[in-house]
Amino acid sequence: MTAGRTDETMSPTLFAPVELGGWREIDDGLIRINLPVPFRGLRQVNLWLLRDGDGWTMIDCGWGDEETRAILETVWRDALGGRPVTRLIVTHFHPDHMGNCRWICDRWSIRPQMTQIEWMAANLALRGLYSDDVEFRVRFFVRNGIEPELLDVFRNGTILYHLGVEIPDDYTRLRDGDTVVIGGSRWRVLTGAGHSPDLATLYDSRRRLYIAGDQLLPQITSNVSVWPSEPCATPLGDFLSSLDRISGEVSDEAVVLPSHREPFRGPGARVREIQAHHEQRLNVLRALLRERGSVTAGESLPVLFRPNLDGHQISFAMGEALAHLNHLVQLGEIRRIESRDGLIRFTTKVH
Numbered sequence: 484m485t486a487g488r489t490d491e492t493m494s495p496t497l498f499a500p501v502e503l504g505g506w507r508e509i510d511d512g513l514i515r516i517n518l519p520v521p522f523r524g525l526r527q528v529n530l531w532l533l534r535d536g537d538g539w540t541m542i543d544c545g546w547g548d549e550e551t552r553a554i555l556e557t558v559w560r561d562a563l564g565g566r567p568v569t570r571l572i573v574t575h576f577h578p579d580h581m582g583n584c585r586w587i588c589d590r591w592s593i594r595p596q597m598t599q600i601e602w603m604a605a606n607l608a609l610r611g612l613y614s615d616d617v618e619f620r621v622r623f624f625v626r627n628g629i630e631p632e633l634l635d636v637f638r639n640g641t642i643l644y645h646l647g648v649e650i651p652d653d654y655t656r657l658r659d660g661d662t663v664v665i666g667g668s669r670w671r672v673l674t675g676a677g678h679s680p681d682l683a684t685l686y687d688s689r690r691r692l693y694i695a696g697d698q699l700l701p702q703i704t705s706n707v708s709v710w711p712s713e714p715c716a717t718p719l720g721d722f723l724s725s726l727d728r729i730s731g732e733v734s735d736e737a738v739v740l741p742s743h744r745e746p747f748r749g750p751g752a753r754v755r756e757i758q759a760h761h762e763q764r765l766n767v768l769r770a771l772l773r774e775r776g777s778v779t780a781g782e783s784l785p786v787l788f789r790p791n792l793d794g795h796q797i798s799f800a801m802g803e804a805l806a807h808l809n810h811l812v813q814l815g816e817i818r819r820i821e822s823r824d825g826l827i828r829f830t831t832k833v834h
């Protein structure tokens with residue numbers, strides 16, 4: 484017998500649906516919670532509870548508001564068999580993952596475990612960097628050629644980080660390669676980048692379960708964005724390397740427990756789909772650049788995205804367009820030029 488599970492031993496409830504706002508024990512000692520989030524298009528986030536000796540380990544916190552807190556109180560009352568939450572692991576700093584962090588930690592007298600960069604990123608975000616300084620982001624979008632009418636949609640529609648996130652004063656550091664023993668199971672920490680700077684995923688190679696955070700999602704693709712605080716960042720290269728790493732280290736028999744949408748079997752096929760998706764986007768930009776000679780990120784939006792984006796989606800769309808353009812710069816195919824008036828263009832003239 485090889486280690487791991489076969490179809491006969493795999494719990495059929497792993498893939499059973501969980502209603503929005505509800506929970507279900509999908510495998511022995513593994514509970515999925517399906518929490519609502521305020522972001523259109525995303526709709527929900529999955530949190531996980533793993534039985535851990537006399538307590539439970541919780542993975543992620545959800546967006547922080549009264550509605551999610553009421554749901555979590557219900558889950559804790561009905562699902563934990565009277566045992567406490569004794570550990571909280573946060574995959575990454577994004578608001579739908581970190582929102583209730585302080586509230587959960589206060590409630591159970593615990594400290595979150597997360598990577599150092601994600602902890603720092605949460606602190607920066609709460610101080611107005613990354614996301615909450617709306618006018619800083621507006622100036623960045625203007626320099627990148629955004630259509631002026633999109634700016635008001637962005638200003639009126641963006642959801643600020645601090646409105647849904649509170650963090651405690653201290654944390655415990657998780658590192659890439661750490662082994663976290665939870666209820667006798669050994670989970671290895673594999674960090675990924677590109678979507679978030681140092682996102683922690685967890686892999687139990689014996690049970691072949693992979694808690695993927697937002698690093699590998701079914702149906703939707705993880706946002707890979709350039710942010711104004713690092714305009715020359717190359718997150719797409721980081722993201723594609725992280726996907727290669729997942730296919731190399733996580734068994735294709737594993738069940739992926741993603742943060743959004745439904746669990747699925749076999750990371751390999753999904754990794755290849757996402758790689759092909761980004762290659763296709765790069766090809767769309769290559770064709771546009773061949774046709775026009777040069778473009779701004781703003782000029783590329785109608786070619787890359789459908790119309791009528793909301794404020795939150797405009798920000799993601801600009802960030803994604805720049806991630807793909809900066810990737811072509813990194814590959815040496817195009818050049819990024821900042822003109823004297825501050826406008827940033829991408830051109831096929833590389834010399």
Ligand SMILES: [Zn+2]
Nearest residue numbers: 575577679697
């Ligand atoms: Zn995320």
